[in-house]
């Protein structure tokens with residue numbers, strides 16, 4: 131399982147490049163941006179997640195003597211470089227969007243400003259952490275949204291891709307709105323609710339289903355959710371559960387959190403029939419929980435079928451994000467500081483694919499909200515030193531189809547800068563909220579999205595525009611590079 135010190139959790143090439151920078155000394159500062167290009171699962175947004183673990187990683191970033199010994203054994207690194215590494219610590223600045231924030235493609239989720247030799251090392255671990263947790267938080271947010279206010283219990287640990295995916299996946303799922311997790315270690319590490327029912331094996335280990343239910347109910351009268359599908363849901367499971375609940379009622383045991391779990395069969399039909407039986411016996415407030423390879427689409431469909439389910443256990447498809455296995459976040463160089471002028475010179479990466487051309491320069495992001503509804507109108511990626519006046523009318527435009535323009539009238543909008551300082555000169559200047567605080571924040575964030583953008587299929591995309599200044603800079607750099615290419619003696623076929 132994950133060690134505290136993740137310094138060697140990096141790609142080999144980061145270290146070979148670092149040695150290259152060390153041998154060709156440059157104390158040049160650079161800017162790297164972390165961003166992603168496509169929203170997971172065909173959605174219109176993502177939930178940014180993993181910053182607390184990035185902070186821990188950077189705070190613990192030191193090469194131990196064992197690390198140095200191991201690197202020496204690779205016969206790639208010289209002694210002077212190894213000596214440099216043994217004293218290594220991060221001395222730069224990091225700005226990031228807080229965890230639990232709704233984010234969109236191409237926005238810098240995190241920005242590193244540091245000497246190139248330091249900034250290069252961080253790439254792999256930062257992406258590893260942010261890509262995983264943002265992916266699972268986004269998937270969980272979709273599942274939570276589909277459940278329309280019912281609680282989602284995260285049950286994925288046994289199917290997660292290893293311990294870390296289980297632990298930090300559950301953390302991300304709770305931030306995105308799951309009410310609890312079956313993962314006890316996540317509960318301990320992050321002080322979040324642990325929840326659960328019982329397995330089929332519990333029923334099977336007793337001579338009969340009634341005795342199994344009765345024994346469980348005696349032990350856990352205030353958290354008594356009985357799994358009713360081991361033998362026959364409607365003929366045996368539900369009647370036996372009702373018998374136990376009736377006995378509890380007769381014995382004067384308060385029925386606080388009690389009910390059933392369905393784990394197979396037609397969940398719409400079974401839940402409706404089970405509800406009728408429970409209600410007829412006076413248990414219409416029983417929890418009817420369902421699990422069985424669920425995801426956001428199945429939950430949405432079961433809601434549309436008027437299934438009488440009010441609690442959901444979701445495991446495999448959530449914790450693995452089965453329909454979209456990678457978040458696709460990247461770490462791209464955006465600027466290099468010029469030694470003479472001490473100014474950042476913007477850099478751009480070209481691509482045949484317009485979407486993949488990077489945004490150059492030292493940037494920040496402003497979120498523009500409609501003042502009366504509080505909903506997001508658009509995000510504006512701009513240069514870090516740009517200022518805006520909310521009383522002025524602003525024209526924003528699509529950076530690809532530039533003729534698509536929107537006029538935002540002065541006084542009708544509010545702007546909020548999303549990037550927050552996390553490290554300045556290597557010192558942490560940010561305090562991570564607790565996971566439950568992040569959950570509350572994420573809920574508020576989801577309220578700023580229009581319903582149309584939360585739809586599971588073909589959601590309305592939120593506009594992410596470039597400021598005029600950034601757009602002009604990008605166009606100028608592209609023009610300059612284009613004219614350089616003009617003089618290449620290329621052969622065309």
Ligand SMILES: Nc1ncnc2c1ncn2[C@@H]1O[C@H](COP(=O)(O)OP(=O)(O)OP(=O)(O)O)[C@@H](O)[C@H]1O
Nearest residue numbers: 393394395396397398399422423424428431432435
């Ligand atoms: N009414 C429904 N509408 C849409 N999907 C449903 C409905 N009821 C169940 N499902 C889903 O259909 C799938 C059922 O798959 P399958 O029949 O293989 O398993 P099962 O019924 O859980 O039985 P078992 O546990 O014995 O494999 C599950 O993903 C379940 O969530």
Ligand SMILES: O=P(O)(O)OC[C@H]1O[C@H](OP(=O)(O)OP(=O)(O)O)[C@H](O)[C@@H]1O
Nearest residue numbers: 285329330393421422423424444445446
């Ligand atoms: O279906 P998921 O979304 O992945 O949710 C988790 C599943 O894990 C359990 O099944 P499992 O067969 O592992 O154990 P059990 O014998 O207790 O049912 C549980 O009953 C759920 O079906």
Ligand SMILES: O=C(O)c1cccnc1
Nearest residue numbers: 285312325326327328443
């Ligand atoms: O508590 C449960 O019901 C549970 C936990 C993990 C996986 N499936 C179900």
